[in-house]
Amino acid sequence: MKQKKSRRLFESAVKIIPGGVNSPVRACRAVGADPVFIDHADGCMLFDADGNSYIDYVGSWGPMILGHRHPRVIEALAEILERGTSFGAPTELEINLAEMIVDAVESVEMVRMVNSGTEATMSAIRLARGVTGRDLVIKFDGCYHGHADTLLVEAGSGVATFGIPGSPGVPKSVVEHTLSLPYNDIEAVRDIMTRQGDRIACIIVEPVAGNMGLVAPAPGFLEMLRELTHASGSLLIFDEVMTGFRVAYGGAQALYNIRPDISCFAKIIGGGLPVGAYGGRRDIMEHVSPRGAVYQAGTLSGNPLAMAAGIATLEQLKAHGFYENMNKKAEQLAGGLKKAAESAGIKARVDHVGSMLGFFFTDREVTNFEDAKTSDLELFAAYYKGMLNKGIYLAPSQFESLFVSAAHGIEQIEATIKAAGEVLDELRE
Ligand SMILES: *Cc1c(COP(=O)(O)O)cnc(C)c1O
Numbered sequence: 001m002k003q004k005k006s007r008r009l010f011e012s013a014v015k016i017i018p019g020g021v022n023s024p025v026r027a028c029r030a031v032g033a034d035p036v037f038i039d040h041a042d043g044c045m046l047f048d049a050d051g052n053s054y055i056d057y058v059g060s061w062g063p064m065i066l067g068h069r070h071p072r073v074i075e076a077l078a079e080i081l082e083r084g085t086s087f088g089a090p091t092e093l094e095i096n097l098a099e100m101i102v103d104a105v106e107s108v109e110m111v112r113m114v115n116s117g118t119e120a121t122m123s124a125i126r127l128a129r130g131v132t133g134r135d136l137v138i139k140f141d142g143c144y145h146g147h148a149d150t151l152l153v154e155a156g157s158g159v160a161t162f163g164i165p166g167s168p169g170v171p172k173s174v175v176e177h178t179l180s181l182p183y184n185d186i187e188a189v190r191d192i193m194t195r196q197g198d199r200i201a202c203i204i205v206e207p208v209a210g211n212m213g214l215v216a217p218a219p220g221f222l223e224m225l226r227e228l229t230h231a232s233g234s235l236l237i238f239d240e241v242m243t244g245f246r247v248a249y250g251g252a253q254a255l256y257n258i259r260p261d262i263s264c265f266a267k268i269i270g271g272g273l274p275v276g277a278y279g280g281r282r283d284i285m286e287h288v289s290p291r292g293a294v295y296q297a298g299t300l301s302g303n304p305l306a307m308a309a310g311i312a313t314l315e316q317l318k319a320h321g322f323y324e325n326m327n328k329k330a331e332q333l334a335g336g337l338k339k340a341a342e343s344a345g346i347k348a349r350v351d352h353v354g355s356m357l358g359f360f361f362t363d364r365e366v367t368n369f370e371d372a373k374t375s376d377l378e379l380f381a382a383y384y385k386g387m388l389n390k391g392i393y394l395a396p397s398q399f400e401s402l403f404v405s406a407a408h409g410i411e412q413i414e415a416t417i418k419a420a421g422e423v424l425d426e427l428r429e
Helices: 004-016 071-082 092-104 117-132 187-201 219-230 251-254 303-316 322-344 377-388 410-428
Strands: 038-043 046-050 052-056 110-114 136-140 178-181 200-205 235-239 261-264 276-278 351-354 356-359
Touching: 038 219, 052 410, 071 303, 092 110, 092 276, 092 303, 110 117, 117 136, 117 200, 117 261, 136 187, 178 187, 187 200, 187 219, 200 219, 200 261, 219 235, 303 322, 322 351, 322 356, 322 410, 377 410
Parallel strands: 136 178, 136 200, 200 235, 235 261
Antiparallel strands: 038 046, 046 052, 110 276, 261 276, 351 356
């Protein structure tokens, strides 16, 4: 694998961009590698600056559910380019995408567009606090909700701990209103809600956790969050930034049949352009400015290019059998990877929810962040490098999910399983 040009670009980048990247994981530090620089992409393939090609399982961290450069998305973007790139005034496109989200997601009656997942969750928290008049927020260890101060809380272990800032620059006074509990721990939530439920503004959760590797919700976990928040007058926020339109057209809430009060979206609804959205019940969303008093704004919010790419993407997802076909390929990949690990004699846990896939190098069943952290990170780093060398582009961290897109064909899935078999066999030796 040639890496000359990527190396040179990275050397230039580190001089003027912190760590050489505009988002930390991209630097590949966790696997002790340097990033490859991408030149272009097509379908399920990425092509780097040195001319190497890869089967892409990152999909820009989730948005590229149709694969790269889907003709309908490109067409929609080209049309908008003829009319302008930003107006800072309302357009019909915003209504169209909002309607598609409202039609798709049962709990959402009104929706506000923003520019990223971070903005969506940050705004949803402000809204929940504004509506309830309460300050406390519950999140879960290992769930990532973007980098807003309130939600950047170090994953505490065991019992409920009041937040410790997860980064320098986050005041203690900001996160002391954030409680982090173990994912899937029904008793821990029940305990805190019994004692302090009337002080809790909201519980925010990834309904399928995808940012500690893939961790599915335990049976009854989401139901219990719904019950307890309802009973205490707190709001339930589903952060569907990753799962929305991914695990089902109606999101994880359709898959598990739960109605949260507020939902956050981003990634897929922008079709590869910067976007985010939060929405929910009408009586809650009517608190948002200028209809209500909870302030939130954005110069580029509802950007026509992002709206057009999102609309074109969602239209494709409505095709009959879209999810069944894509999920079948993910199932095949999960099964193949599991077998490959078994025959190499390597301890691994493989799971998938729809087209989101998790592969942990541990023999422990993974139900929360503590379990995920028992993974052999050195082994993962070696696996990552081995796979990259064989033209398979994985997320450069054990604590990320893989995404299968509609553009992945059976041939690519089989090639990936074969590569994994070879890499894992070598690692055993
Ligand atoms: C990606 C992600 C975010 C953050 O979205 P950005 O667009 O990167 O700000 C928030 N929540 C979840 C669940 C995510 O996967």
